[in-house]
Amino acid sequence: MSQLKGACIIGQSGGPTSVINASALGAIEAALDSGAITRVYGAANGIKGVLDDRLYIMEEEDRAELKRLRHTPSSALGSCRYKLKDPGADDTDYKRILEIFKKYDVRYFFYNGGNDSMDTCNKISKFMQRNGYECRVMGIPKTIDNDLFGTDHCPGYGSAAKYIATSCMEIYLDARVYDTGMITILEIMGRHAGWLTAAAALAGDYAPDFIYLPETDFNMDTFLSDVQARYAQKGKVIVAVSEGIHDKDGKLIAEYGGSGTQQKDSFGHAQLGGLAATLASVVKEKTGAKVRGIEFSLLQRCASHIASKTDIEESYASGRAAVEHAVSGVTDKMVGFRCTRDGGYRCETELLPLEDVANTEKKVPREWINDAGNGVLQGYIDYALPLIAGETEQEKENGLPRFAKLRKVLAV
C-alpha cells in the first residue's frame, strides 16, 4: 500500500484510567516519529474537540514533559461522553468532522476509549469512505471495566485491579484489628460486568469472605443468611459487591434503599452508588453488628501511584501499535491483546475489526464464579494475576507524584 501523508488526530473518550495517557503517549510518540504523519493533533475532550475545532498541537509540547504522560492518570487531552447520532438519521456531526479533517488535512484518526469510542471510530470511518475521503481510523482500547469484546483484556484494567486487590488486603488487616465483631461492605465499580469486583479475589489469604458480581442474580435473603452465618462463626466478615448487582428481576440492589430510609435521594442516583450504605443498613438491622460500608469510588480508576507496570507497558504498546499499523496501511481496526499464560505470561498486540468490538460487552465467564454466586474461582485468578504484575516507576517530587503538565497550544 502506498504511503498516506497527512496529519493525525488523537482523541480520548469515556471515563479516565490510570494508564490511558500511557496509550496516548505511545500513539503521540509514534506519530511524532513517523515520516508519514505531518502534524500531530490532540483533540480537546475527544470528538467534542474535533466538532468544536479545538485541537492541541503536539509538536509544541516538550518531549521530556510528554513522557510523564506514562505515569499521569485521567485523560490529559480531556474526555467526553458525547455519542454521535446514527449518520442515517442525522449526519450533521459527520459533515462537521469531515470539514475539520479537510481543514487540517487529517488522514489518520486514533481514538482511545471503550465500547462507545469504538462505535464512534467505526461510524466516522464508514462516513469518510462513503464520501471518498481517504483516512485511516484506529481504535486504542481502554477501560477499567475490562468489558471489550475480542481482546484478552483491556488497558486500564490491570492497574484498577491492582488497586482493588491491594486495598482489599489492607482493609482485611484493618478490619480485624479489634477483638470485637465487624462487618465491612466494599462497593466496587462495574455496572454490567464484574471484572473489577472479581479483582478482590486476587487478595488471596486476605480476600473478602464473599464476592458478588452482576453476572449472577443477587438474592438478599441468601446474602443475609450467608453473612449472618459467617459472622456467627468468625466475628469478622468482609463482602465485596459490584455496583451493578441486581435481583432476578433485574432490579438494582442499589435502588432497594436501606431499612426504610430514602438512601437514593441523597445523590439523586444519577450516578450509581450508595449500594454499600444500603447493604450496610440492611446487614446492620439483621445482625446488630457494627457494619461499615466503603466505596472505592473514583480512587479505583485514577490511582496511578499503584498502577501495574505490565498495564503501563501494554497500554503504551497499544497506542504505538495503532499508529504504526495505520501508517503501514491498516484501517478500521482496534488494537487488542492476544495472551498466553501457560509457561509464563506472554502478550502480543493483535488487530480486531472495529465493528466486532463496538457495543459488545464481555462479561466474567460463569465458570469463573462459584455455584452459589458469592465467590470467584481459580480460573479468574490465573487469568488476572499477570495483569497486575510489576510496580510503577512514577517520578516523585517532594514525596508526591510529578504529573505531566502540557502546554496545550491550540491550532487555529
Add this chain to the structure above:
Amino acid sequence: MSQLKGACIIGQSGGPTSVINASALGAIEAALDSGAITRVYGAANGIKGVLDDRLYIMEEEDRAELKRLRHTPSSALGSCRYKLKDPGADDTDYKRILEIFKKYDVRYFFYNGGNDSMDTCNKISKFMQRNGYECRVMGIPKTIDNDLFGTDHCPGYGSAAKYIATSCMEIYLDARVYDTGMITILEIMGRHAGWLTAAAALAGDYAPDFIYLPETDFNMDTFLSDVQARYAQKGKVIVAVSEGIHDKDGKLIAEYGGSGTQQKDSFGHAQLGGLAATLASVVKEKTGAKVRGIEFSLLQRCASHIASKTDIEESYASGRAAVEHAVSGVTDKMVGFRCTRDGGYRCETELLPLEDVANTEKKVPREWINDAGNGVLQGYIDYALPLIAGETEQEKENGLPRFAKLRKVLAV
C-alpha cells in the same frame, strides 16, 4: 541506675495505622537484642491481652518474617479500645495486671498508641509504683490524627498524609476530565483535629479549592455561596472536609442530614461518616450541579503501599528508642520527636512525661488556617512536607504486598 532484668510486654492500642507495626518491630528487635530483657511478649489486643493472659512469645517468631512488620499495616498484635477505670474508683484491672506482670516477671511495659494509651501507661505505672513493684513503663506514640501533645508530629501521620495528598492529586485530574461541570466533596478523618484534612493542601497545584477543618466553625451558608461562586467561575470545584466539622453551636455538620432525608439512620451514626453524602445533597440542591461525595474511609489509615519512608523510619526509631531508654533506666515517658526544618529536615527522638501527653489534644494552629476558615496556609505545608518524603520499599509477591505472617505462639 542498676540494670533491671526481666521480661517485657509490648502492646498496641487504638486505631491501626500503616506504620504502627514498624514501631512494634523497633521495640521487639531492640528487646530481643537486649541483655536485660529476658523474654519478649506481645499482648494480644493490647491491654485486653494482658488482662486475659493472652501473650504471644516473640522469641518463637522467625526474625526474617518479623522484619516484614515494617511494611505491614494495621496492628499485628491486635488492638483494643478498652479504657481502664480510674484506679481510685475501681482497681480490679490494675490488680489483675500486676498479677500477670508477676506471673511472667514482667519488668518492662511498652504501649504503642494514642492519647488514651498514654493515659493507660501512666495509670499502670503509678499503680505499680504504689504497690512497690519495679517496672519501667514507656509509651510509643502512634496516631494518624497527629494530635498528641508535646511531640513535633506522630508516627502514622506522615503516611496517612501522603495517601491523602496523593489521592487528592489523582482525584483532581479525574474530576476535570469532562467538559461538563462537577463538584466533588472529599470526606477525610479527624473528629477534633484537622491535621489529616489539612494534608489535602500538600497536593499543591492539584489541591482542593476549599479545605475545612474542625478547628474553625463551619457555616453552611458561607460554604454554599463559596462553592456556588467557584462553580460559576470554573465549572469544577473540589472541597475537602474533616469528618468533625461543626457549626458555631458545636453541632456536627454530619448530623444535619441531607435535604430532608434521614441520612444518619443508615449507619446509625455510631461512627461518624455520611458527611460527604450530606454535603453533596445540600450542594446539589443549591447548585443543580453534578455532585459526587467521596469518603477516604479506612483506606487512609491502612494504605501501607504508599507509606512515607520518613514515617516508617521514624516509627521504627521510636519503638527502638523506647526500649533502649527503658533498659538504661528511664520510665514514665513517651518517645516524642523534636524536629528542625531550617536548612533541611532533621528529626531526633526526645522523651516526654506521660502525664503531659495523656489526654491532651494538639490542634492545627489557627495561624496555619486562612482567615475565611476555608483553606490551609504555607506554614502548614512547610511543617508537613518533610513528613511525607520518601517511598516505601514494601516487598511484593505477584504484584501485591507481602505482609508479615506471625506464628503467634501463646505463652501459658
